Amino acid sequence: MSKNVVEQAIENVRTKSQGTIASMNHSVTINFHPDRYTYDNRPLLLAIAEDGFLKSQFETKTSNGGLTAYVGGERWLWEQHVFDGAYENAPNKLRPKYGALNFRNYETGASPRFGSAYFQLKPHILERTTFCYPDSYFEPEDFAVSNQLKVLIEKASSSNNDLLDDYIEAHIHGEICIKDDIDCLVLDPIYRFSAVETHALKLGVPIKWHNGYELNIEEMCLYPEYRGPEFVALAKKLIKNGNLDAKLLGLAVTEQGYDEQDIKKVWHYLARFGYRSERA
Numbered sequence: 001m002s003k004n005v006v007e008q009a010i011e012n013v014r015t016k017s018q019g020t021i022a023s024m025n026h027s028v029t030i031n032f033h034p035d036r037y038t039y040d041n042r043p044l045l046l047a048i049a050e051d052g053f054l055k056s057q058f059e060t061k062t063s064n065g066g067l068t069a070y071v072g073g074e075r076w077l078w079e080q081h082v083f084d085g086a087y088e089n090a091p092n093k094l095r096p097k098y099g100a101l102n103f104r105n106y107e108t109g110a111s112p113r114f115g116s117a118y119f120q121l122k123p124h125i126l127e128r129t130t131f132c133y134p135d136s137y138f139e140p141e142d143f144a145v146s147n148q149l150k151v152l153i154e155k156a157s158s159s160n161n162d163l164l165d166d167y168i169e170a171h172i173h174g175e176i177c178i179k180d181d182i183d184c185l186v187l188d189p190i191y192r193f194s195a196v197e198t199h200a201l202k203l204g205v206p207i208k209w210h211n212g213y214e215l216n217i218e219e220m221c222l223y224p225e226y227r228g229p230e231f232v233a234l235a236k237k238l239i240k241n242g243n244l245d246a247k248l249l250g251l252a253v254t255e256q257g258y259d260e261q262d263i264k265k266v267w268h269y270l271a272r273f274g275y276r277s278e279r280a
Contacts, residue, residue, distance in 0.1 A: 005094055006128060006173045009086035013130040016143040019151040026149075027183070028129055028170045030054065030099035031108075032115040033267075034187060034196050035250035036260075045199035054119065054176040058092040078136055082143070096171035101131060103153050103168060107210045109186065112271045113164040116188040116213055116246035121172065125181055128173045134161065135169050164272050178203055188212045190247045215244045215274030223273065227265040234258075235266050244270050 038047045039060060048054065057069035058076075068074035079087055079095065087095050099121070100110030109118030126146040133142050133152040144152050152168050159166060176182070184206040191197055192209070200207050217239050224232050235244055238252050249267050252258040 005086055005090040009083040009096070009173055010128060010130055010145060012084040012086055013082070013143050014145045014148075017145050017148040018142075019144070019148050021147045022150060023147060024103075024126075024149055025123070026101050026103045026105075027123070028099050028121045028125055028172065029102050029109040029111070029118045030097065030121070030172075031111045031113070031118040033246070033250060034115070034117040034191065034200065035247065035254065037254060043195065043199055045196060046202065048178065049199065049202035049204075052178050053093075054097055054178070054182075056092060056095045056097050058095050078139075082132070082136070094174055096130070096173050097176055098136075099170040099172060100167035101149065101153075101170050103149075103156070104166075107186075107277065108271075108275055111164075111167040111169075112275070113268060115267075116190075116271075118186050120183045120186065121176070122181055122183045125172055125176070130171045130173070131168050132171075133168045134159075134165060135167070140169075162272070164268060178205060184208050186210055188246045190245050194247070211276040213244075213246050213270050213274045214276060215270045217242055217244065219273060220244070220269050223269065226272065227268050231262065231265040231269065234262060235269065238266070244274065246270065 032044070034045055036044045038044055042050075068076070070076060102110035102120075104110070106112070108116075109120075112118075129146055131144045131146070131149060131152055132140045133156050134140050142152055142155060149168070156166060156168050182203070182205045185200055185203060186208045187196065187200060187210075189209050189212045197207070217236060220232055220235055238244070238248055238258075240248060244266070246267075249263050249270065253260050253263050
């Protein structure tokens with residue numbers, strides 16, 4: 001049954017795909033915050049290393065996006081609609097895990113709005129991945145399987161969406177095994193020599209580093225309406241030495257007790273305006 005459920009879900013999306021069939025070599029990435037904890041209070045990377053698999057929101061009960069992965073919730077209803085009920089009676093471990101197609105080759109992963117770190121998946125994972133544009137939150141009408149991505153890439157490339165919304169969403173069907181399906185983990189250098197790096201090394205996959213996120217509060221104040229002036233005010237409470245970074249926001253959640261949904265909005269500022277590269 002397990003194999004048939006996944007194959008049926010992919011086939012249901014294949015019927016919605018448009019355009020010519022062509023191969024592609026872009027990677028799929030899954031962005032996340034590496035310093036958070038699981039619902040049973042385990043450090044996230046340590047829990048992943050112990051479990052050996054990446055899990056869906058239906059299993060973890062946590063998310064860097066919306067929290068609607070339950071029967072009758074928005075995520076459940078969306079999957080019912082898009083995959084034509086393929087997962088209605090399937091175990092949660094087979095449900096899709098969400099990432100993005102890194103067709104722009106961003107060194108921070110394809111969807112940094114969901115976190116400073118990312119797993120890059122091995123190429124064979126494309127065979128059981130489906131895609132949509134824009135993000136499922138926006139109720140997209142354009143879907144594709146891995147060999148019919150041209151239409152989605154063209155639409156994403158020509159859009160005027162904000163940089164945090166310009167990704168092609170990926171749905172990786174079935175289980176994601178750390179040993180077999182993960183190419184590497186890419187981290188912010190703010191976590192060098194920290195517990196995050198120690199836990200990451202237990203995964204048994206290559207660890208790489210991007211250039212890191214840092215945002216001066218003065219620059220953040222230039223964009224009060226990006227997520228709202230209340231989140232600029234929140235950042236001022238958290239900031240040290242005039243700068244925000246990913247580790248500081250993680251501590252605000254795990255040690256200071258700030259609401260994760262509020263910190264998420266501050267992270268959006270850091271992700272959008274604070275990456276140390278030429279990306280604008």
